[in-house]
Amino acid sequence: MYQETQEPPLFLYFFIFSSVITTITGTTTISPGTATLYASNTTQSWSSPNKTFSLRFIPLHPPQSSSPASFIAAIIYSGGSLAIWSVGHGATVDSGGSLRFLSAGNLRLVNGSGSIVWDSRTSNMGVSSAMLHDNGNLVLSNDTGSVWSSFDNPIDTIVPSQNFTIGMVLRSGLYSFSVLRYGNLTLKWDDSVPYWEQGLELNSSMSRVNFSSPVLGLQSVGILQLSDPNLIAPVLVAYSNDYNEGSDVFRVLKLDGDGNLRIYSSKRGSGIVTVNWVAVADQCEVFGYCGNNAICSYNDSNPICGCPSQNFVMVDPNDSRKGCKRKVRLEDCAGKVAMLQVDNARFLTYPPQFLINPEIFFIGISACCGNCLSSSSCFASTSLSDGTGLCYIKTGNFLSGYQNLAQPSTSYIKVCGPLVPNSPPNSLENARGWKHQKIHSWILAIVILSTFFGFLAFEVGLWLWCCRNSSGFGGFAAQYLLLEYASGAPVHFSYKELHKSTKGFKEKLGDGGAGSVYRGVLANQTVVAVKQLEEGTIEQSEKDFRMEVSTIISTHHMNLVRLIGFCSEGHHRLLVYEFMKNGSLDNFLFVDEQVLSWAYRFNIALGAARGLTYLHEECRNCIVHCDVKPANILLDENYNAKVSDFGLAKLLSPMDHRHRNLTKSVRGARGYLAPEWLANLPVTFKFDVYSYGMVLLEIVSGRRNFEISEETSGKRCTIWAYEEFEKGNIMGVIDRRLVSQGVNLEEAKRVLLASFWCIQEEPSERPTMGKVVQMLEGVIDIDRPPVPKSIIAGFSNGINGSVSAISTIPTSLGPTSSPSSSLLASAGFFYKGP
Known part of the structure; x- marks a missing residue:
C-alpha cells in the first residue's frame, strides 16, 4: 500500500572508500598556514598519532550515482568505516572545494568558487597548532591551551x-x-x-x-x-x-x-x-518520520511511508519521507469537506502539544470525528478504541500518522470530497478500467457459487488427505480446537519465526523457570521476550499444553507480564511475552550500580502484591505462582512491577498444582520456599504469601534473605532484620544506599510488619495477598506479628556462634509477651490476624 525510497545512512557510503586512506607525511601537529585538504583528493588526510582517526574529504554520493559530485570533510574512524564529526554540520562543497588551516589560526571550508561555507571563527586568538587526537577530538590550541575543539562542537x-x-x-x-x-x-x-x-x-x-x-x-x-x-x-x-x-x-x-x-x-x-x-x-513512533500528512507502517520488518488515500499525492515521488499533500486544498474545495476514515491508525501526539493547545477529550468515536469536522481549526482526529474513550483533536498544521493492524484506534483526516480510499491489491474496481464494464448478475452469481463450492471441495479433500497421511497436521487441528477453550486469541508462532526474531536465540536475557529467555523482535518491530522451555519439562499432550497456554493468555492485569503467544512444534515449546525494558527487580536490589529509591521500591512492592492478589483471588482460573522471587518481578519503562512466569507451575506438570503433586511444579529458589514444601505438606496460595514476604524483606534491606555477613552480625538476614526491628532500629534494616535519600519510615514499618506476617511458618497464620495489599496501603491496622518460628530457632541456636540477646524469647508467645509490643503499639500498627 505504501512505498518508500529511503537513502541509506550517510556513514554507509564511507565503507566504499575504506581502502583509500593516505595521510599527509610528517608530524601530526599542524601549524597555521601550512596545510590544506582538497576535495578532489580523497586519499589525502590529517591523521591522529596512532592512525585511529583521520580528517579527510568523502564523496557524498556513491560512484554510480548520477548526482553532481559533492563532498564533505569528516573525521573518520579506522579506515573510513564510521564518521564521528563533519565540518560545518555536513556542509557540502564541489570538487574544487578545500579545507584550509589559515595563518590567522582558523579552519575554513570553502567551495570551488572561493565562497566560504564554514569557519571555526578562531582567527586572532593566537592559535599556534591544530591536532587530531587519538580519541577523535580535533583541537585548535594556543600557548595557553585549547581554544576550539570538535568535542565542544558536536554534530550528530x-x-x-x-x-x-x-x-x-x-x-x-x-x-x-x-x-x-x-x-x-x-x-x-x-x-x-x-x-x-x-x-x-x-x-x-x-x-x-x-x-x-x-x-x-x-x-x-x-x-x-x-x-x-x-x-x-x-x-x-x-x-x-x-x-x-x-x-x-x-x-x-x-x-x-x-x-x-x-x-x-x-x-x-x-x-x-x-x-x-x-x-x-518502534521507528513509526518517531514524530515526522514520514513527513506531513503521511502514514508510517511496516512492510515485513521495515518502516514504509505512504499517503492516507488517493485524495493525497506524494510531495516527492522519489522520496516518500517528504510527506504527502492534498490534491485539492481544503480552502479550495468545490463541495463539502469530508472526514476520511483511516482504520488502525493514529496521528502522533506528544506533550506539550495538547498542553499548549488542549486537544484531548473523553468522547466517543463518532463525536470525535464530528467535532473535528465542525471545527475550522481541526485537520484530523484520532479515537483510541481501547476503552479509555480518548479523542485527540489535531489542530496543528503537521500530521504524523502511524498505522498498525494491532492498534485499537481509528483516525479521521479532512479532505475535499468525494472520498477516494487507497485501492486494495488486485482490486477489480481499478484494474484495466473494469469498473466501466457491465456484468450480468446471473453470470456473477454462477462465478461466485462455483468458486465457493470448488474451494470448499478442495479444503475438505486437503483436510482428509492430511489427517490420513500426516501426523504433523494434528498441530493445525489442535490450533482450531484451542478456540473452543480460549476467551482471547493467543498467537501461534512457528519455531522458524521465533528463531528468526531472536536471531537464532542469540541475545540471552536470563535464565528463568524451566528455560532460558531471549530478546526477540517480531516482524512488526514489537520487542518481545521469548522463553524457550527445556526439553522434557512439558509432560502434557499437545491439546492440554495449548489449553493451559490459553488460560495464561486470558489472564490480564496491569501488574502481570502479558503472554502474547506460544510455539508448540514438535519437541519445541516456547512462550512469547511482552518485553520489560528495565529487566527484573533483583538487578536493582542486589547491584550497587543501580539503586531504586524508596518511593519506587514501595510502589513495586504494592504492584507485585496486587498482581499476586489477582492471580489468587480475582481471575477466572485462580493460579498459584509457586516461584515468587525478585527475578520474577519485572519492571517496565516506568519501573512499574509486573509479575512474570505465573502459570508455569501447572504448565510444567499435568498434576494439580494446588496439591502436593508438585515435584516439578515448584521451581522456587533458595530462600523463598515455604516450610510446608520442605515438610511435604499440601501447597496452597499461602505458599506464594511466604515467598512474597521474603521479597518484601529484600526490598527494604537490599540484601538476599539468606545472606550472612559481618553487617548482619554473622546471622541470616531474616533473623538480623527482626532483631533490629525489635530494637526499634528501623533505619538499620533499610538499605544503606537509601540513607542519603528520603525514606518514608511509616511505609517502611508497614512493609516490615507485612513481611513478618507473611513469613510465618504456619500457613494459616499468614494473611491472604488481598490482606497484604490492605496492609501496605494502610487501610487496615496491623497487629503485632508473632515471632516467626524459623527466627526463634535462629535465636535459640545462634548463627555462626552468634547468639542474640533475644534468644530467650519463648517459642510460644502469649498475646502480650513479645518485647516488641510496646514498640509496635507506640507506632500505631495493629492487624487482627490473617
Whole structure:
C-alpha cells in the first residue's frame, strides 16, 4: 500500500572508500598556514598519532550515482568505516572545494568558487597548532591551551571520552538530541515536539537529586551514563548489546536522519558497523518520520511511508519521507469537506502539544470525528478504541500518522470530497478500467457459487488427505480446537519465526523457570521476550499444553507480564511475552550500580502484591505462582512491577498444582520456599504469601534473605532484620544506599510488619495477598506479628556462634509477651490476624 525510497545512512557510503586512506607525511601537529585538504583528493588526510582517526574529504554520493559530485570533510574512524564529526554540520562543497588551516589560526571550508561555507571563527586568538587526537577530538590550541575543539562542537555523534553537557545539541535534519537541566534526555522534532524523553529524574536514586551540571558520556565498553557533581556515582542510562565485548571495538552514540538515537559498534579495520541499542524501538513512533500528512507502517520488518488515500499525492515521488499533500486544498474545495476514515491508525501526539493547545477529550468515536469536522481549526482526529474513550483533536498544521493492524484506534483526516480510499491489491474496481464494464448478475452469481463450492471441495479433500497421511497436521487441528477453550486469541508462532526474531536465540536475557529467555523482535518491530522451555519439562499432550497456554493468555492485569503467544512444534515449546525494558527487580536490589529509591521500591512492592492478589483471588482460573522471587518481578519503562512466569507451575506438570503433586511444579529458589514444601505438606496460595514476604524483606534491606555477613552480625538476614526491628532500629534494616535519600519510615514499618506476617511458618497464620495489599496501603491496622518460628530457632541456636540477646524469647508467645509490643503499639500498627 505504501512505498518508500529511503537513502541509506550517510556513514554507509564511507565503507566504499575504506581502502583509500593516505595521510599527509610528517608530524601530526599542524601549524597555521601550512596545510590544506582538497576535495578532489580523497586519499589525502590529517591523521591522529596512532592512525585511529583521520580528517579527510568523502564523496557524498556513491560512484554510480548520477548526482553532481559533492563532498564533505569528516573525521573518520579506522579506515573510513564510521564518521564521528563533519565540518560545518555536513556542509557540502564541489570538487574544487578545500579545507584550509589559515595563518590567522582558523579552519575554513570553502567551495570551488572561493565562497566560504564554514569557519571555526578562531582567527586572532593566537592559535599556534591544530591536532587530531587519538580519541577523535580535533583541537585548535594556543600557548595557553585549547581554544576550539570538535568535542565542544558536536554534530550528530558522541564518542567515548567526549562529554555531552547542557547547551550542547546533536542535530540531524529536523531532529535534535539534548540533555535537560533536570537530568532528562530528550529527542525533539523541529525543536518543538519532544517525542522521546528518558526520565532520569524518576530513575532510582536520582529522584531527589538537584542537578547542577549533568554530563552524558559514553564509555568505551558500551555504557551510556549520566554524571553530576551532586551524584555519588554515575547513573546508567543504557548499554550496548555487545557491552564489554572485544577490546578493539569502537562504539558511538549517533543521532540519525530518521530521528532515532542509536549506539553503533565497529571493530577496528573491519569496515562493518552494527546497531546495538536504539532509543525508539518502534521507528513509526518517531514524530515526522514520514513527513506531513503521511502514514508510517511496516512492510515485513521495515518502516514504509505512504499517503492516507488517493485524495493525497506524494510531495516527492522519489522520496516518500517528504510527506504527502492534498490534491485539492481544503480552502479550495468545490463541495463539502469530508472526514476520511483511516482504520488502525493514529496521528502522533506528544506533550506539550495538547498542553499548549488542549486537544484531548473523553468522547466517543463518532463525536470525535464530528467535532473535528465542525471545527475550522481541526485537520484530523484520532479515537483510541481501547476503552479509555480518548479523542485527540489535531489542530496543528503537521500530521504524523502511524498505522498498525494491532492498534485499537481509528483516525479521521479532512479532505475535499468525494472520498477516494487507497485501492486494495488486485482490486477489480481499478484494474484495466473494469469498473466501466457491465456484468450480468446471473453470470456473477454462477462465478461466485462455483468458486465457493470448488474451494470448499478442495479444503475438505486437503483436510482428509492430511489427517490420513500426516501426523504433523494434528498441530493445525489442535490450533482450531484451542478456540473452543480460549476467551482471547493467543498467537501461534512457528519455531522458524521465533528463531528468526531472536536471531537464532542469540541475545540471552536470563535464565528463568524451566528455560532460558531471549530478546526477540517480531516482524512488526514489537520487542518481545521469548522463553524457550527445556526439553522434557512439558509432560502434557499437545491439546492440554495449548489449553493451559490459553488460560495464561486470558489472564490480564496491569501488574502481570502479558503472554502474547506460544510455539508448540514438535519437541519445541516456547512462550512469547511482552518485553520489560528495565529487566527484573533483583538487578536493582542486589547491584550497587543501580539503586531504586524508596518511593519506587514501595510502589513495586504494592504492584507485585496486587498482581499476586489477582492471580489468587480475582481471575477466572485462580493460579498459584509457586516461584515468587525478585527475578520474577519485572519492571517496565516506568519501573512499574509486573509479575512474570505465573502459570508455569501447572504448565510444567499435568498434576494439580494446588496439591502436593508438585515435584516439578515448584521451581522456587533458595530462600523463598515455604516450610510446608520442605515438610511435604499440601501447597496452597499461602505458599506464594511466604515467598512474597521474603521479597518484601529484600526490598527494604537490599540484601538476599539468606545472606550472612559481618553487617548482619554473622546471622541470616531474616533473623538480623527482626532483631533490629525489635530494637526499634528501623533505619538499620533499610538499605544503606537509601540513607542519603528520603525514606518514608511509616511505609517502611508497614512493609516490615507485612513481611513478618507473611513469613510465618504456619500457613494459616499468614494473611491472604488481598490482606497484604490492605496492609501496605494502610487501610487496615496491623497487629503485632508473632515471632516467626524459623527466627526463634535462629535465636535459640545462634548463627555462626552468634547468639542474640533475644534468644530467650519463648517459642510460644502469649498475646502480650513479645518485647516488641510496646514498640509496635507506640507506632500505631495493629492487624487482627490473617
